[in-house]
Amino acid sequence: MRHKLFISFLIVLGLFAAGLPLLHSWGFFAHKQINRIAVFTLPEDLIGFYKENIEFITEHAVDPDKRRYAVNGEAERHFIDLDRYGVSPLDSIPKKWDDAVKKYSEDTLKAHGIVPWHIDVMVRRLTKAFRDEDFDRILRLSSDLGHYVADAHVPLHTTKNYNGQLTNQRGIHAFWESRLPELFSENYDFFVGKARYIADPLSYAWKVVGESFAAKDSVLLFEAELNQRFSSDRKYSYENRGASVMRVYSEDYSTEYNKMLDGMVERRMRAAIIGAGSLWFTAWVNAGQPDLSRFLHRKISPQTEQELIEEEKIFEQGKVKGRICD
Numbered sequence: 436m437r438h439k440l441f442i443s444f445l446i447v448l449g450l451f452a453a454g455l456p457l458l459h460s461w462g463f464f465a466h467k468q469i470n471r472i473a474v475f476t477l478p479e480d481l482i483g484f485y486k487e488n489i490e491f492i493t494e495h496a497v498d499p500d501k502r503r504y505a506v507n508g509e510a511e512r513h514f515i516d517l518d519r520y521g522v523s524p525l526d527s528i529p530k531k532w533d534d535a536v537k538k539y540s541e542d543t544l545k546a547h548g549i550v551p552w553h554i555d556v557m558v559r560r561l562t563k564a565f566r567d568e569d570f571d572r573i574l575r576l577s578s579d580l581g582h583y584v585a586d587a588h589v590p591l592h593t594t595k596n597y598n599g600q601l602t603n604q605r606g607i608h609a610f611w612e613s614r615l616p617e618l619f620s621e622n623y624d625f626f627v628g629k630a631r632y633i634a635d636p637l638s639y640a641w642k643v644v645g646e647s648f649a650a651k652d653s654v655l656l657f658e659a660e661l662n663q664r665f666s667s668d669r670k671y672s673y674e675n676r677g678a679s680v681m682r683v684y685s686e687d688y689s690t691e692y693n694k695m696l697d698g699m700v701e702r703r704m705r706a707a708i709i710g711a712g713s714l715w716f717t718a719w720v721n722a723g724q725p726d727l728s729r730f731l732h733r734k735i736s737p738q739t740e741q742e743l744i745e746e747e748k749i750f751e752q753g754k755v756k757g758r759i760c761d
């Protein structure tokens with residue numbers, strides 16, 4: 436119920452206050468699904484541990500978005516505006532952080548988003564947590580890593596036109612990543628196979644944002660085209676969400692858009708799921724495959740519990756720190 440309210444909150448913002456920095460992530464619904472299903476990609480030695488903690492991994496899949504309210508420097512971890520770097524950004528941007536800083540400066544990189552580098556950092560942090568056998572950190576970092584991997588799979592997380600604000604398509608961000616999965620994900624095929632070892636997480640992260648970038652033109656152009664064919668009374672409809680009535684993209688319009696995308700949202704969700712599982716697995720392997728059976732029935736420490744409560748409080752006060760995308 437609660438997360439439904441958040442989703443509708445995001446959709447409404449998407450439609451009426453587009454451009455606000457809240458929109459930069461799969462909707463809460465899709466993030467939670469991605470982390471939850473990623474658990475089932477894991478091999479035998481890991482799946483028991485993750486299954487036992489699946490509620491935490493699911494529920495906290497959205498912490499990084501909530502943290503944008505509390506933590507300076509969080510915002511830029513969720514995206515990279517590749518089109519800020521010329522016509523073939525994937526050739527221009529050095530893949531390694533230090534080389535990229537030399538070429539563009541740290542401020543520039545942060546201003547345009549750092550998701551591929553941050554995924555790499557997170558894998559190393561999670562590896563260390565496994566090595567230290569630090570239960571709380573393993574859970575928190577796994578949840579967070581799943582989030583950033585998922586964000587990197589969203590085409591609109593790789594462009595400065597992240598919410599269609601430059602092409603008069605405001606709201607498209609939440610439309611693609613919240614509305615479509617909400618309406619159609621129950622028909623998606625989430626049998627994605629088994630997690631695999633990823634020898635070079637940084638290259639993997641670059642590959643993912645490259646694919647997202649390649650898809651972003653379709654995301655924008657198809658919707659612009661569809662918009663020509665629908666009058667606004669057919670484009671939008673009104674739905675009861677909790678206590679309020681909200682304007683959303685109509686089911687007809689959403690169905691038509693989903694058809695034009697030809698399974699893109701499903702493909703990106705599937706790739707995000709296998710990616711999240713694979714990077715959890717990779718971190719565990721890199722840590723020397725520690726035996727996790729010692730954590731059986733373990734609970735999060737009161738201290739971490741308290742931290743989470745504090746973060747939630749700040750989130751509910753609702754002040755975003757820093758810029759998200761533009």
Ligand SMILES: [Zn+2]
Binds near residue numbers: 461499
């Ligand atoms: Zn995000």
